[in-house]
Amino acid sequence: MENNALMERVLPLEGVYNFRDMGGLKARDGRKVKKGLLFRSAELTGMTSNDKTNLRPLNLKLIYDYRDMAEAVVKPDPQIGNERHERVAVNGQDKSTAKDEWDPETFYKTFTREKFAQVYREMPIQNASYKRLMHLFAKPEQNLPVLHHCAGGRDRTGVGAMLLLRTLGVSFETIMEDYLLSNKTLVAYHQELFEEAAQFVSGAQLKQFEEGFMLNEQYLDASINSIFSTYGKFGKYLEKEFGITRTEREKIKDYCLE
Structure with missing residues (x-):
């Protein structure tokens, strides 16, 4: 897909970065992800009243937040319409799984690409946040449209988006773009x-931080490869991690693809 077509799915909001519809992406079976079902973004605190007015017609049923408590308290999610809100931290509720790596000073001073790739490697395996996300995704009629987000809508949300899109049969190449x-x-x-x-x-x-922190293929590849080295196949991963069988996966696809 051309970058222009990808950019067309970005919603121009005043107070929120990186808000986009995940619809329009092509699955391997020739169908496309329906628009208006899956949305992703950065944190929502800066949302203006205009933004809320523009987003209400999306009729979101759920806002799913990957951030931990400390982040969510400082920058809480606003209510847009009648949607439910859930938050399960990807990095552990109290950042216990990430230790002190996420303290800004430590993070900037000790940042290396390899270390960051390791964070990506660990994210999709035995993670309570993605387990909850996929449990909700397995009941699309109850929980979609959904907006999932973290702080920048790039790392934790990037892995979440990969799981959702791959479940729908979107190729890794398209997911990477x-x-x-x-x-x-x-x-x-x-x-x-x-x-x-x-x-x-x-x-x-x-300079090393600025260059290394930009998203690159190495990071998401680390997540994808971690899934394969642990489970062999994505279908097996869905079944073992999330209890999503082949039949259930087909049901989710039929709901989300056109």
């Missing part, structure tokens, strides 16, 4: 982050 789109939609977000990083690191270290 969609994942890398966040580098375009998050220019201002990355700029803010790099300015914050500059308070803790400088010179070559800052």
Whole structure:
């Protein structure tokens, strides 16, 4: 899919970065993901009243938040319409699984591509947040349309998007293109982050962080390869991790594809 076609799915909101419809992507069986069912974004706190007005017609049933409690308390999700809100932290409720890596100073000072790839490697395996997400996804008529998000809508949301799209039979190549789109939609977000990083690191270290933190194939590949090395096949992963059988997967596809 051309980048222009990918960019067309980005909703131009005033106070929220990277809000996009995951619909329109082609599955391997020739069908496409329906528009208006699956949405992804960065954090929602800055949402303006205009944004809310523009989003209400989406009739979201659920907003699913991957952030931990500390993030959600500082930047809470607003209510848009009548949707339910759920939050299950990808990195453990109190960041216990990520230890102190996510403390800004430690994060910037110790950042390496390899370390970040390791975070991606661990994310999709035995993760309570994705288990809950996929449990909800397995009942699409009750829980879609859904908006899933984290802080930037790129890492935790990127892995979540990969799981949803791959369940629907979208190729990894297409999923990767969609994942890398966040580098375009998050220019201002990355700029803010790099300015914050500059308070803790400088010179070559800052440059290394700026280059390494941009999304690249190595990161999402680490997640995908982790699934394959643990389970062999994606279908087996769905069954063992989430209890989604082949029959259930077909039902989800029939609901979400056209």
